[in-house]
Amino acid sequence: MREILKTYLFLYTMVMPMMKENVQDALNKQMNREFYSSYLYLSMSAYFESLALRGFAKWMAIQAKEEWEHGMKFYKHLGERGAAVKLAAIDAPPLKWDSPLKAFEETYKHEQKVTAWIGELVNLSVKEQDHATNNMLQWFVKEQVEEEVQTNTIVLQLRMIGSDGPALLMFDHGLGKRE
Numbered sequence: 001m002r003e004i005l006k007t008y009l010f011l012y013t014m015v016m017p018m019m020k021e022n023v024q025d026a027l028n029k030q031m032n033r034e035f036y037s038s039y040l041y042l043s044m045s046a047y048f049e050s051l052a053l054r055g056f057a058k059w060m061a062i063q064a065k066e067e068w069e070h071g072m073k074f075y076k077h078l079g080e081r082g083a084a085v086k087l088a089a090i091d092a093p094p095l096k097w098d099s100p101l102k103a104f105e106e107t108y109k110h111e112q113k114v115t116a117w118i119g120e121l122v123n124l125s126v127k128e129q130d131h132a133t134n135n136m137l138q139w140f141v142k143e144q145v146e147e148e149v150q151t152n153t154i155v156l157q158l159r160m161i162g163s164d165g166p167a168l169l170m171f172d173h174g175l176g177k178r179e
């Protein structure tokens with residue numbers, strides 16, 4: 001039994017080399033950023049709730065949940081690779097914005113930043129020849145394209161709406177349909 005375990009562990013380390021420390025650090029950092037994204041969008045959800053924009057609030061609450069799941073993908077990957085999971089303090093997000101448009105402009109900008117960070121992580125995984133991490137990150141590369149398109153579309157549409165109240169309420173109704 002012990003021999004089998006020893007052989008298994010040996011084979012495991014052969015196919016799955018230990019994650020390099022700099023990769024571990026970078027992934028832990030990104031995990032924290034994903035959790036911050038969740039916090040940021042949850043704060044926006046509360047802001048929209050305070051404006052009685054229930055559809056906007058629901059959309060952001062779902063977004064916050066997705067970001068938490070993104071953080072958990074890093075958490076799981078670190079754990080599966082035998083790397084240290086280092087949960088650090090999550091920064092406090094802003095509590096309010098000047099308008100729904102301003103909140104979504106910040107969302108779009110934030111997603112662009114996340115895309116850039118994912119890109120840096122991909123580069124690092126290539127440099128360190130960490131193929132498993134590279135493979136995991138490819139999911140995020142695709143996801144970020146979607147996230148940018150989604151949030152930029154909302155920004156552009158909110159600009160069209162401007163100060164048209166009834167149009168904003170109709171838009172709110174549409175956002176509330178997100179599952």
Ligand SMILES: [Fe+2]
Pocket residue numbers: 034037066067070114
């Ligand atoms: Fe994310």
Ligand SMILES: [Fe+2]
Pocket residue numbers: 037067111114147
């Ligand atoms: Fe995101």
